[in-house]
Amino acid sequence: GAVVSQHPSRVICKSGTSVKIECRSLDFQATTMFWYRQFPKQSLMLMATSNEGSKATYEQGVEKDKFLINHASLTLSTLTVTSAHPEDSSFYICSAVRGWETQYFGPGTRLLVL
Amino acid sequence: GENVEQHPSTLSVQEGDSAVIKCTYSDSASNYFPWYKQELGKGPQLIIDIRSNVGEKKDQRIAVTLNKTAKHFSLHITETQPEDSAVYFCAAGFNAGGTSYGKLTFGQGTILTVHP
Numbered sequence: 001g002a003v004v005s006q007h008p009s010r011v012i013c014k015s016g017t018s019v020k021i022e023c024r025s026l027d028f029q030a031t032t033m034f035w036y037r038q039f040p041k042q043s044l045m046l047m048a049t050s051n052e053g054s055k056a057t058y059e060q061g062v063e064k065d066k067f068l069i070n071h072a073s074l075t076l077s078t079l080t081v082t083s084a085h086p087e088d089s090s091f092y093i094c095s096a097v098r099g100w101e102t103q104y105f106g107p108g109t110r111l112l113v114l
Numbered sequence: 115g116e117n118v119e120q121h122p123s124t125l126s127v128q129e130g131d132s133a134v135i136k137c138t139y140s141d142s143a144s145n146y147f148p149w150y151k152q153e154l155g156k157g158p159q160l161i162i163d164i165r166s167n168v169g170e171k172k173d174q175r176i177a178v179t180l181n182k183t184a185k186h187f188s189l190h191i192t193e194t195q196p197e198d199s200a201v202y203f204c205a206a207g208f209n210a211g212g213t214s215y216g217k218l219t220f221g222q223g224t225i226l227t228v229h230p
Contacts (some may be wrong), residue, residue, distance in 0.1 A: 004157075013158065017229065032215050042223075043203065043223050044158070046217055074162075093158070097215045101146075101209060102160065102163065102217075103160070103218060104160060105160075105214075106148070106157050107156055107157045
């Protein structure tokens with residue numbers, strides 16, 4: 001149990017386009033999900049906390065108008081990178097909290113902006 | 115806010131040896147300490163966690179110890195195998211237990227290499 005999926009696993013897009021990444025908890029409901037960004041050989045950087053039915057809470061320095069988060073249901077959160085630029089290229093990982101106790105991560109999405 | 119320091123940044127051991135990774139945290143309110151294993155190109159996988167009301171927890175070859183007074187916790191892997199090679203992250207956070215879930219602060223990661 002405790003499976004979290006992400007789609008797509010990798011995406012290549014042109015500069016200026018928007019990209020949507022989906023995060024789903026497959027076998028449990030998650031009131032809270034998190035979105036992280038990870039650069040090569042670095043730790044996970046929390047971008048925002050996504051709560052079902054309410055606005056996301058963004059970490060300091062993260063542009064909320066650029067990284068749009070929607071937590072439409074207890075099993076789905078989406079991250080949309082708007083007007084993507086090469087510096088947005090990164091590994092994006094979501095996680096979902098099960099039972100108010102444990103955070104489970106998705107497999108990640110590799111974004112490359114040309 | 116919480117600050118988590120993790121050491122060493124790299125660790126190389128021979129197959130069958132033990133590996134120990136240590137973390138310290140700064141916020142005494144933190145009460146939840148998970149460890150994650152991340153393989154190349156994949157998301158982190160929870161391998162073990164401990165809560166502040168417990169001093170030690172073991173799951174087969176993996177164990178975690180917590181010293182609340184000193185604010186440090188450690189991951190112990192015994193009888194290491196090549197498939198244990200990965201990046202390991204410690205984390206600390208506050209969990210109110212059924213009413214809210216606080217965000218985790220991660221350590222910098224340890225690259226563990228187990229040589230056959």
